[in-house]
Amino acid sequence: xxxxxxxxxxxxxxxxxxxxxxxxxxxxxxxxxxxxxxxxxxxxxxxxxxxxxxxxxxxxxxxxxxxxxxxxxxxxxxxxxxxxxxxxxxxxxxxxxxxxxxxxxxxxxxxxxxxxxxxxxxxxxxxxxxxxxxxxxxxxxxxxxxxxxxxxxxxxxxxxxxxxxxxxxxxxxxxxxxxxxxxxxxxxxxxxxxxxxxxxxxxxxxxxxxxxxxxxxxxxxxxxxxxxxx
Amino acid sequence: xxxxxxxxxxxxxxxxxxxxxxxxxxxxxxxxxxxxxxxxxxxxxxxxxxxxxxxxxxxxxxxxxxxxxxxxxxxxxxxxxx
Numbered sequence: 243x244x245x246x247x248x249x250x251x252x253x254x255x256x257x258x259x260x261x262x263x264x265x266x267x268x269x270x271x272x273x274x275x276x277x278x279x280x281x282x283x284x285x286x287x288x289x290x291x292x293x294x295x296x297x298x299x300x301x302x303x304x305x306x307x308x309x310x311x312x313x314x315x316x317x318x319x320x321x322x323x324x325x326x327x328x329x330x331x332x333x334x335x336x337x338x339x340x341x342x343x344x345x346x347x348x349x350x351x352x353x354x355x356x357x358x359x360x361x362x363x364x365x366x367x368x369x370x371x372x373x374x375x376x377x378x379x380x381x382x383x384x385x386x387x388x389x390x391x392x393x394x395x396x397x398x399x400x401x402x403x404x405x406x407x408x409x410x411x412x413x414x415x416x417x418x419x420x421x422x423x424x425x426x427x428x429x430x431x432x433x434x435x436x437x438x439x440x441x442x443x444x445x446x447x448x449x450x451x452x453x454x455x456x457x458x459x460x461x462x463x464x465x466x467x468x469x470x471x472x
Numbered sequence: 473x474x475x476x477x478x479x480x481x482x483x484x485x486x487x488x489x490x491x492x493x494x495x496x497x498x499x500x501x502x503x504x505x506x507x508x509x510x511x512x513x514x515x516x517x518x519x520x521x522x523x524x525x526x527x528x529x530x531x532x533x534x535x536x537x538x539x540x541x542x543x544x545x546x547x548x549x550x551x552x553x554x
Contacts, residue, residue: 300542303542335544343542345487350491390544390545422488
């Protein structure tokens, strides 16, 4: 049975929503404490959103040195699935598991609203259940979401098709790109598509009673990625 | 020897610095229109024991590379006093 682990750091949020969404696709979902040193048998590790360590120094900069991170790095290096949502994306960049960095939003304001993002690639562990080019409306909540990378890194990401999600369209008459991200990047992955970081919060829109459960696609994708292996 | 080390971390030139721009606009609104190219960074002070000033700088440089500065977006300078 697919086992999904969700890591809690001091200041994480949405762990319960993430665990619940994973259970809805038939996975066994377990919490992992940041001071743990093993992944508790998880096939997929999710670093959730929030403000680990109060975003002191830089978002994700201190969480990156939590004891659990060594196990996560080993898992990722061995081809294991690691997903960072919002603060989790920031942590993966700080840890060097994904390239680039997430800086203060261009408009300085914290952005808590829906955005439209285009699914740029459907062969990753989080996008299999969507259609290529599909635009989904999904929540964000962040103050440091401006994706920045050197020109050669951006060029490589584009050439290799490693931009997984891109801000697109005009959600609720607000600017499509909510934070000034270079190339409108909302999510990227490693070359194998097994380590993914994204600023949107799929677990926050994972129940039809909210009017949309479009975020469940991320969790269906995870389940589908492991359907053959289980 | 004990050294007092001052680390100055600044956003890398060329990258958008919205906080610096906001302060620059506020200064202009207050009548300091001659102020330009305003940037906001971070200052960190550290006391540490080291065998020499060069050794102290080397240790703090390692701290910057590993934690204090983000190599993708920030540059830093190190100054030692006392």
